[in-house]
Amino acid sequence: MQRKEAVVVAIKASKGNGHKLPENASLLALTSAALVLPGLFSPLANAAETDEVDFQYSHYQEGKRSISSGIIDPVSGDNTVAGIKNTFNPIEVDSLHGHANVTLTDRIKFAFNYTQDTWGGATPIATAPAVFGGNAELVSADGLTVVGATPYLQGFNQVLLDSKLNPVQFATPFDPTSGLIRNNQLSHTLATASPETRKQGDFKLTYEWDEVALSGGGGISVEDDYESRFGNIGGRWDLNQKRTTLNLDLSYTNSDTHATLNHDTLPYIDIKAYDLRGQIDTLSSVADAQILHGNRQDWGTHFGVSQVLNKDALMSADVSYTRSTGYMANPYKAVSVVFIDPGQQTNAPPGGFEGRLKALLEQRPDERNQWNLGGRYVQYLHNLDAALHFDYRFSADDWGIQAHTFEADWVQPLGSGWTVTPRVRYYSQDAADFYTPWLVSQQAYKQKFDAKGHAVGLSYDPGKLPANFSSDQRLSGFGALSGGISVTKRFAKGLSLETGFEYYTHQGSFKIGGGGEGSYADFDYWVANAALKVDLAALSLGGGSIANAHAGHTHFDHGGQAPAGVMFSHMLHQAGDFMVGYRYMYGNQSGNMLHGTDPVSDQAIVANGCGLNPCFLRPGSMTMHMHMLDLMYAPTDWLTLMLMPQFVDMSMSMGALNGAPDPQTVLDFNLSQHIPHHIQSGHETGGIGDLGMYAMFKLFDKGIHHVHATAGLSAPTGDVDIQLARNHQVDGGFIDYGMQLGSGTWDFKPSLTYTGQLDQLSWGTQANGIVRMDSQNKSGYALGNLFQATAWGGYNLTHWLIASVRGIYTLQDSIQGQFNGRINQFGPMDYPSNYGGQYWDVGFGLSAVVPSGDLAGNRLSVEWLQPVEDKVNGYQLERDGALSATWSVMF
């Protein structure tokens, strides 16, 4: 729960057409200062100099963590501690970020950001001495090979300590006479999480005078277990002919936690302290899920100054303060506590103690005050035409954490629009006062009961434990070294591509002054990113189609007026033209389960929806969002090439079917325990989808009629092997077919399009298809082939707005083959025959083009698809509808 967020009130330093003034680059908003503010200030809401639209994708990949356990040495037969094979997939994150900055009037600027992250993988939930035997080896079904570690928080119920409370074990297994071996080696216990998605939208409105600007903004971040709302105001003041700029910002964040506690780990983790505080609810409607609630508030303020030092150097400095109150702990992290019951020491080793290991949900203070101070120096290097950036930042809080950050960037332009930036960063922090890998408490862990036999109160005396405790590695003492490189290529016409790579290593031994956490907690990661930036102001200066629009010459060209949901509807006009577009699609299913065209009862699904097995679950809702970039280029008049990267995310809720058999009577007990997880948490996936590559050929283009053919290829860049988390000692297996991100096969995508236009009327028709070119993907199946036919008509309401109506027919086969690995089949969505069908829809759309001004030629379209009829294969959830929205600009 290391999160708080808000949008920064970084204010752009230039004003009006300021991006053309030379001094403004140097006085570019104090974005850098804002970026390093206490959590309240979002780094993503940086101020842009000019009207622009940016898209960025990034991938974060953590390395595998080492874990160890007390085991019996296979050679000597003695007790020992050794590394355990870690089969958990490490954390992986796919992120998408879109940013737009537009001038509304000469003095009013509007900025908007959208960010989403989908992550999944294994992470530490607790720490304990390895000799205690957590992380016991997981043996394969045949009992012969070790396939990994089980995520138990404790191995043996009893643990042994010497007189100084060091963890010990008998030299020879089960032989108290064999002597004691002390071993302080610690190990994390890891647990996996199924993929989860966070989405954030935020905005900022700025009003600018000549030397002063004021801004206000806000936003919201939403995920399954956490929601954050934030707002901020800020001001900027330019002094000394813009040699000095002052910034002052204030922000507020309010965040709610509502975390479903994993019922697999609940038997091991004591959550009673939160229960007694009224922070835990049991929801009987969702399989008795235990939900931990918390609220937190953050107030932040920041003051920054930037100063031109001389004609080759500038500097900035800032100070900020954040006060946080409320629930700041992580609802999924626990601290291992050894309870030593003085009255029960019969098995204690000579001179030592026996204890009982229990994990308590971590407890952090409900107040935190953070101070942060930083500076940046930028020096121009004449002989290299390069710039050297130095940053230093100091942070301190009343949790006892002091941190130092040093960074140096070398920004080296290479000519022809290329810039290379190598960088290095070093970070070091002290541990929080209440950080502890594990605890020992000299008391019994015993549940108390009242006269009627009801459990009351805590099983331990909290007075004999610290008030706060956490073993979260983020609060430990450590250092981190990272380095990376960014490469930027600026093209003509205002387009830029950026890409970057960074490697980061976290090590206890890197801490300044030593004394950091042990090497068991070390980890590393890399992150790579790619971004496309479109400078709208440069486009409008550059001529081309936008200049034509300026002259009022062209508003909707042939085919360009097709409804938003029609892909490949138009070609570019002439050789050398470019187009950049963004396409968003949303689809939702909920309501009835259908068989063919008719709603069916739960009983019918139980009996027939899952082949020869009974069904236990049905999908309650299924939502898909797709974000696509639409990049077009015309090498000749008769050919347009198109590249379409996609980012997809999906979520699905599930419910129990009435009349389903008790899972425990039909399934293996541990497997049956997966069903409550599905009901309690739903499923989420997200990341890169398949990559589309298309060539469009002009067949006929005379007067009012236009015909073109498209041949496309879809590369299987989307994942088709996403798995659910292992729990109850059973693998989660593949998530169902519909939740995977791509097809996994190379697909051929042909289409033929006819469009026409006469006066205020426009119309068109298109036939398109998807043919899977492989019989199965790497996971063993292939999605069904697809055929679609559509026809539409449009009418110009004004010279810049068109309304359209469209009809669509779609036919898709069911899935061929099936997953070639484990899939826990609980509902219709887990069976290949319950995919595909025939669909009839009608679409209602609006298309607008900005007729004049700086943004002339920008085109916006939306279309809603309303299902008319579904005729599904097998048993499927009814569709609610789909939305398409597009933005594009040609140049």
Next chain:
Amino acid sequence: MELIKQAAIRLLLAMCLFVAGCTVVQPWERGNLAKSQMALEPNPLQTGLRAHINGSREAAAVGNAAQGGGCGCY
């Protein structure tokens, strides 16, 4: 209090550096300062991303700790 004192001293130091190092730079002398490599933040998108990730990995008041923080297991 000790923390606040430390912070104040560091801020004063930074301010002194500013004042001492400043010379008058006329608008027509700002050609180098206007170059994109001299921007205080030359790669805002990437810097934002890195701050976002570091913020969820480190306890310092640095950047935004938003990423995956809802679970915190990330």
